[in-house]
Amino acid sequence: MRLNHFFLPECAFKVPGRVYARLIEWNRSEYALFDAVDADWFDGENASSLGPLTSGRWLSLSTGAPVYAIEINSRLGEDLAALEWLDFWSGRLPTWLELQIFEDEHGPANLYGNINGPAVRVRFSQAGITPHVLSSLKRVTDLSPYAKSGDELREALPADSVERVFVLDVGQGAANALVTKSKKVLAYIDLGAGVLADTGTWPAAMTGICLKDDPVVVLTHWHYDHFHAANKFTTALNRTWIAPFQRIGPGPQSAMASSIAQNGNLLIWNGKGILKKGAIELERCTGSTGNFNRSGIAVWVNGPNHQDDPILLPGDAGYSDIPSLKRSVRSITSLVVSHHGGRAPGKAPAKPNLSTARAAMSFGNKNSYKHPLAPSIAKLQKAGWLIGFPKPVQDDRRTEDRGLKGLGTIDLRWSGSAIGSYPCNCGCSIEPTQ
Ligand SMILES: [Zn+2]
Ligand SMILES: [Zn+2]
Known part of the structure; x- marks a missing residue:
């Protein structure tokens, strides 16, 4: 490797x-x-x-x-x-x-x-x-040599339907698994981890991520806390990665891109709009191109029933950087709160009238950015979500809240989703605890 x-x-x-x-x-x-x-x-x-x-x-x-x-x-x-x-x-x-x-x-x-x-x-x-x-x-x-057409990128996305979304506890970082009814991980949306000053927020109980079904990895943007789990469980580097075209640095960012390209398959999306296949829609964010958080990929995941609204995984983007959300044409079932509860410009999506609605936050306890920030919580509350500060009250789930298993992985689902455990003998520990 x-x-x-x-x-x-x-x-x-x-x-x-x-x-x-x-x-x-x-x-x-x-x-x-x-x-x-x-x-x-x-x-x-x-x-x-x-x-x-x-x-x-x-x-x-x-x-x-x-x-x-x-x-x-x-x-x-x-x-x-x-x-x-x-x-x-x-x-x-x-x-x-x-x-x-x-x-x-x-x-x-x-x-x-x-x-x-x-x-x-x-x-x-x-x-x-x-x-x-x-x-x-x-x-x-320059990532342009890895740029692929919309058709080639769609080809790499799975066609199967998604039953649940697991917001993995990776400390101060982001990683989400899209899981099918037959308990396969189809795709990861980010494979991050706590890094640098927040390395200690990584959960010791996270012994492995599930890679047995050859999931594709979608990287929302090139920040370390969104890809570093792949350097811990290095089989992930052998996979196909879809990542946004961004102007990366010559240090760890470029080393990571080279590592994916050498071990696996690096597919760069330098297009605009929405790329859709099966349950997954990738939407290109339109914030300033110099800003990694705001110019990457936001992901919409559609549930097993066509009438259910999607789950939104915005990465670290501002809500106003996601064009179809900004035009207010979309409602959601649940979301992963953008940017670990840090700054995310724009209006948060409204809370739907559903018992399954959740605002999941992925951050590490006592992280160096002091996420979640009070103004971000206030913005979600304004959109109708019942969110507590500093502790959760109803609609919110936080990966920092670790149960007996030492993990705070969050289960997001639609009204028609099958429930139950995630039995797997590959040694992974992606089973939700809340
Ligand atoms: Zn970021
Ligand atoms: Zn981040």
Whole structure:
């Protein structure tokens, strides 16, 4: 199995002197995340006798590349060094940067050489990247060579009907299983996990995900907390993945894309509108293309009875980024609350008058983003959902609420869905507990 050492359970690393980095998440004075690769290493490979790096050479190189994540998280104001940096740089950062890194316990950032930590505290100075290097970085991280037509993507989606949706407890992350009446996992919508500062939110009781029926994986967007479970249960890397075209970074993001392309089958959707087959509809989100959360794929899942409304899995998108929801033409049976209960612009879908209606939230206990955020809860309440804060009251289920089995996996179903347990002898632990 080819996967980058960044994703292994643990590994020692050296703090790099200089990295090339892409800003892959940013939110005002709260948060910034860079996806980075060692600059000296990259320059060396780019100057090799084989000529400048091509996407073909990158495919095999990047799973062995020295890659890093650099995170600045003010923790809603608790981390003063981070807050000060974010307050100053907020809104002024270019997308691509060269960073010179210095270990410094008083610095604003956490540098990760491994997705599970521990981090090294650093400060850094920023500079622009020369046009020659920038064009190489853009070329090797470009996902266009993997783009497929709508027909090819539909071909890869399963045609069977879906009986239930399991919102898996993966800590501070997202992973959902679409399960048939005969208890097969047809597809996963995201296969994420708690990562970086939230690695500890991963449930020890999650011993395996069900991969025996060759499920397809739909990735809503390229954030680590939506794909990292596949690096824990690596058979998932052998599968067909459908992922949105997004401009990814040269670090862990690109290493993950290469790993899927080498071990399995990476199919990129760079289209618009809705792709439908069987019970599944993929809808392209229309938020700003620079924003991973808001420009990915939202998924609608239709139940076994045609008259039932779908279950909405929006990933981390804003509700207003999903065109068919924004036009208010769709009602739902249940939803997975967008962005782990964090920021999601737009109006939340209305609660239907159904006993099966649930607002499922996937987040880890004491996560570093303090999800769920009070304004997100208020927005759901305004849409008619009976949601408690901080504890659930009626319509809400939270993966952080772990039962005796140590897992908080949530069962979503339609009025006509078959109920009952998920007997499986493959060693997986995806059975819902609430
Ligand atoms: Zn995200
Ligand atoms: Zn997320």
